[in-house]
Amino acid sequence: MSEGGKTARSDLLGGAGWAGFGLLIVTEALRMDRFTSMGATLYTMPGFVPGIIGSLITLLGAVLMLRGWQRSRAEGKSPDASTSTEPVVNRRVGFTLALSLVYAGALLGRAPFWLVTGLFVVAFTWLFAPEGQPAARRLVAAVIAGIVTSAVVTVVFQHVFLVRLP
């Protein structure tokens, strides 16, 4: 068994996920228009290549699943037994994900770029600053980082790289 997310259980579940995904691709490929009225042959049909790809993903997923099952049996544990590994998403990753999704997924394009970018950098820098730092210093450093990043990115992208901002 390996550490992190690379366990027998993750192989078993991951393999099942891939096999299911592959089957989904195959099903979707079979449902695609075949254009036979336009003279399409098997290998010119739109679903031909996705069908092959889906079949390969199903096959490899099944092999991975089988391997995970064999490994978990060899380790003398049932597949659903909990494994002593650290979670893939810990608190730090969770906060990073949340901030990034709010910034790029929800605010960008719906509010002024300079404002949301400044706020994002302030929030991020403040949240992940070393814990021992005095609160006032932490806040001032975060605000300065936010203002500088927002100003520099806005000016450089718009006036140097001539890129339109969201």
Added chain:
Amino acid sequence: MFDGIVLFGESIARFGTPEIIFYALLSSLVGVIMGALPGLTATMALALMTTLTLKLPPSQALLILICTYVGSIYGGSRSAILLNIPGTPASAASCLDGYALARQGMAGRAMGIATTGSVLGTLIGMFFLAGFTPILGGLALKFGAYEFFWLALFGVIIAGTLTGDDPLKGWIAGIAGLFIAGIGQEPQYAYERFSWGVRDLAGGIQLVPALVGAFGFAELLTAMKERQAPVKISPFDTVIPKLRDITKYWRTIIRSGLIGTGVGIVPGVGEDVAAWSSYAAAKRASQEKEQFGKGSVEGLMAAETGDNACVPGAIIPVLTLAIPGSAPAAVLMAAMIIHGVKPGPLIMVENPSFVYDVVAMMLFATIGILIYGLVLTKALVQVLRVPQHYIVPIIFVLCAVGSFAIAGRLFDVYVMLAFGIIGFFLRSFGYPMAPLVLGIVLGDLLEKNLRRALVLSDGDLTPFFTRPISATVAALIFATIGFKVYSLYRQGKVSA
């Protein structure tokens, strides 16, 4: 041969303007800094720079990208030597002896060796880029649909086999990449596949936002998982390389340069494999084997020569076959296409001067890393002291803006987010990213050529296995898969 030298001279003359030299030095510096910062890789640097250089003329944009590429592969050695953390995966082999030398109070010497190895490695690779590209280009003209189909599959399979710890997961990642490439309108009847009525998906997944997500956002999430330890940079002496190190290890330099270039030419493998292969070969041939891992100058020289020689090597199949030799080269190829350059077998017919332009760009990048390696090392290593919580949000802002800049639509920002999250989870569960990228890049080539070949043969599979080049590549693919399956079976039996 003489034509090549003339074209190279013309390229040097064309690029020898103060503006171009400024761009070359600046982008090499950006590359060195991004490569030196742990968590930021060459692929990410190239993906971000592609989005920033969209509005520049093609020659300037590609010069910037090539200088960033060379700079970032070299830059990874700084943190490998000083912090024992590879700045990029390509520098992992340099940690072994680079950090050991630093702990013995020879960090400056180690950085000098890394600079020497990187410069000489790039020069050896450049030599083959200039000499080998026209030959391979001529050979590629004989390739038909059958050969291109196998080559595209070869890239995905080899990348899946060699770039991660688990070939099975590598193959799954590569084939998933092929699936992603198939999203959107298919080439024959413009039928919308897997778009489920989403208008933006009908045009397919744009490569650059997907790469920025998979290599940028995903890497940031991975980097944020652990709190950054306080940075302790080893003090260092002079970084000026010693001539003795070059003369004593000239065989190692040439061998590593050849291995690095060769690994680069193999589709989809990349700089980290080049560095480890060169390191292993140097250890096997060395008379000081016991020094390897304990501060061997030869080991560090081999790793650094190998990974930088891989950069020009990885560009050779991009130019001649439109098949990238590594993940950063895949981004570079996408950038070439965005800027109107058509890489592939016809490049030596339609645009031969471009090949020598690339060699000239590489030369400018080499000069750039030499200057920074000799003059600016002390100042540059201060970048390593910048705390993670300042760098990560800035890079993420660049990921978001860069993705938007490609086509000016928010959908690409969402693609970046989606690929970042998917990439983070896949990485956490041991799926390598390089085959996924190769799959996305090569998917179109694979599908078009498979369908074309089957139409030509009227559904007969025989030509796939009887044409000489086609049969050779097919045999390589089946041998690779067979060997790996057998190894996995043996491992399974031993562990059981």
